Amino acid sequence: MKPSTRIISDKWLMEERWDWGKLVTFIPNKKLPVYSWFYFKEGFSRNFVHLMIDLFKLEDGSMVLDPFVGSGTTLVACKERGIDSVGVDIAPLAVFVSQTKTADYKVDELKSIAKKMLQERFEKQDLSKVSRFTRRFFSKPTLEDILFFREKIKMIEDPASRNFFTLALMNAAMKASYAYKDGAVLKVVEKPVPPFRKFFKRIIKKMIKDLERISFKPCRIEVYLGDARKMDFLEDEVFDAIITSPPYLNKIEYTKVYAIEYELFFGDVKIDPVRSYIGLNPKNVSDEFPSYNLPEAAKAYFNDMRMVFEEMFRVLKNGGRASIVVAGGVFPDRVVESDILISELAEKVGFNVDKIIAVNKRVATTRRVVKIGEARESVVILSKS
Ligand SMILES: C[S@@+](CC[C@H](N)C(=O)[O-])C[C@H]1O[C@@H](n2cnc3c(N)ncnc32)[C@H](O)[C@@H]1O
Structure with missing residues (x-):
C-alpha cells in the first residue's frame, strides 16, 4: 500500500501507514519461536523491528539500542540479523525475559x-x-x-x-x-x-x-537493569540506531500485575515504580511546554522523556537514526498528541525529525459518550547529524 503524506504542525511530514497498525502490537509475535516465550501486551512485533533495520540500512557490525527493552523484541530481531544490540529496562522481570530469550544455549x-x-x-x-x-x-x-x-x-x-x-x-x-x-x-x-x-x-x-x-546469527547482546533517563553505563556515540517504544502517556502502570512472578521467582527485588517509571513522578517537574497548559501527568511524562532524549542523543553516533513508537494520551478533557510533542522534545535536544508515521488511530471519548478527539499511535523517525 502506498502511504499518503501531509505536512503537520507547519513543519513535519506525516505519513499514514495504517497497514503498519498491527506491527506495533505484540500480536504477530504470539506464534513466533522465542518471541512468544513471554506474553507482553505492551510489546511490538518482530516485523516492526525488521522494517526499521531495513529502513536504517543496518547490517552486521551495526549496533542497536533499545532503552525500554520490555520483552526483548528488538534484541531477538537483531540477533536474527546478526546485529549487535543493547537493551535497558527498569523492571527486573523485563531484563530477565530479554536475557533469557537472547542467551546462547546448548x-x-x-x-x-x-x-x-x-x-x-x-x-x-x-x-x-x-x-x-x-x-x-x-x-x-x-x-x-x-x-x-x-x-x-x-x-x-x-x-x-x-x-x-x-x-x-x-x-x-x-x-x-x-x-x-x-x-x-x-x-x-x-x-x-x-x-x-x-x-x-x-x-x-x-x-x-x-x-x-529459529535461526540466530553470531552477535553481541547486553541487557542492563537501568533507567533510560540516566544510562551512565553506556559510552557516548556508540550506537548506529535506537529502536524503542517507551511507556505510553497516561497509561496504567502494569507492574502490579506481575506481583506473583516477582514473589515466586525474584525473591526480594524491590523497585520503586513511582520514582523509577517514566511519567509517574509529578513532583519537581519542569514544564517542557508551558504554552500548552498540559495536565500534571503529561508534564511529568514529557519532563522524563526529555531526559531520555538527552541520553539517546548522547549515545547515538553522528549519522545515527532512531525510531520511537508513541501514542496519544487520553485525558478527561482532551487528547494530548504525543507524537508532535515528542518530536518537539527531540528537536530541542538536537535531533532532526525526519518524519512521523501514523499507524493507528482511535476515537477518544469521555465515559464512552462525548468525542474529545482522536488518539494516534505513531512512529517518530529521528536522525542525528
Ligand atoms: C512499551 S514497553 C516496551 C516493549 C518492547 N518494545 C517489547 O517489544 O517488548 C516499555 C518498557 O519500558 C520500561 N520502563 C519504564 N520506565 C523505564 C525507565 N525509567 N527506564 C527504563 N525502562 C523503563 C517498562 O518496564 C517496560 O518494559
Missing part, C-alpha cells in the same frame, strides 16, 4: 537437564514462606510442585540454563494458576486450569524446539 544440554529434572522424586514443600496473597492463586498441590521445581532449578550450575528453566516454570505456573490479569489488577478466578506438571513438560519441549527452529 540444546543437547537443555534436553538432558530436562530429562533428569522431570524424573526427580517429589519432595514435600513448605508453603509457609509464600505470602497469603500469592497462595490464593494456586491449589496446594500445584504450588508445592512449583516450589519443588524452583528448588531443583536453583541447583542448575549454568546461569543461562537456569534462566531458561525458570522462564518455563514461570509460564507453566501462571497457566496453572487462578490469576487473571484484568488491566492493571490481578484477580482470583477459580477456573479449570491445566495440570501443572503436564503443562510444564509441554512448555519445556516447545521452548527447546523453538531454539531448533
Whole structure:
C-alpha cells in the first residue's frame, strides 16, 4: 500500500501507514519461536523491528539500542540479523525475559537437564514462606510442585540454563494458576486450569524446539537493569540506531500485575515504580511546554522523556537514526498528541525529525459518550547529524 503524506504542525511530514497498525502490537509475535516465550501486551512485533533495520540500512557490525527493552523484541530481531544490540529496562522481570530469550544455549544440554529434572522424586514443600496473597492463586498441590521445581532449578550450575528453566516454570505456573490479569489488577478466578506438571513438560519441549527452529546469527547482546533517563553505563556515540517504544502517556502502570512472578521467582527485588517509571513522578517537574497548559501527568511524562532524549542523543553516533513508537494520551478533557510533542522534545535536544508515521488511530471519548478527539499511535523517525 502506498502511504499518503501531509505536512503537520507547519513543519513535519506525516505519513499514514495504517497497514503498519498491527506491527506495533505484540500480536504477530504470539506464534513466533522465542518471541512468544513471554506474553507482553505492551510489546511490538518482530516485523516492526525488521522494517526499521531495513529502513536504517543496518547490517552486521551495526549496533542497536533499545532503552525500554520490555520483552526483548528488538534484541531477538537483531540477533536474527546478526546485529549487535543493547537493551535497558527498569523492571527486573523485563531484563530477565530479554536475557533469557537472547542467551546462547546448548540444546543437547537443555534436553538432558530436562530429562533428569522431570524424573526427580517429589519432595514435600513448605508453603509457609509464600505470602497469603500469592497462595490464593494456586491449589496446594500445584504450588508445592512449583516450589519443588524452583528448588531443583536453583541447583542448575549454568546461569543461562537456569534462566531458561525458570522462564518455563514461570509460564507453566501462571497457566496453572487462578490469576487473571484484568488491566492493571490481578484477580482470583477459580477456573479449570491445566495440570501443572503436564503443562510444564509441554512448555519445556516447545521452548527447546523453538531454539531448533529459529535461526540466530553470531552477535553481541547486553541487557542492563537501568533507567533510560540516566544510562551512565553506556559510552557516548556508540550506537548506529535506537529502536524503542517507551511507556505510553497516561497509561496504567502494569507492574502490579506481575506481583506473583516477582514473589515466586525474584525473591526480594524491590523497585520503586513511582520514582523509577517514566511519567509517574509529578513532583519537581519542569514544564517542557508551558504554552500548552498540559495536565500534571503529561508534564511529568514529557519532563522524563526529555531526559531520555538527552541520553539517546548522547549515545547515538553522528549519522545515527532512531525510531520511537508513541501514542496519544487520553485525558478527561482532551487528547494530548504525543507524537508532535515528542518530536518537539527531540528537536530541542538536537535531533532532526525526519518524519512521523501514523499507524493507528482511535476515537477518544469521555465515559464512552462525548468525542474529545482522536488518539494516534505513531512512529517518530529521528536522525542525528
Ligand atoms: C512499551 S514497553 C516496551 C516493549 C518492547 N518494545 C517489547 O517489544 O517488548 C516499555 C518498557 O519500558 C520500561 N520502563 C519504564 N520506565 C523505564 C525507565 N525509567 N527506564 C527504563 N525502562 C523503563 C517498562 O518496564 C517496560 O518494559
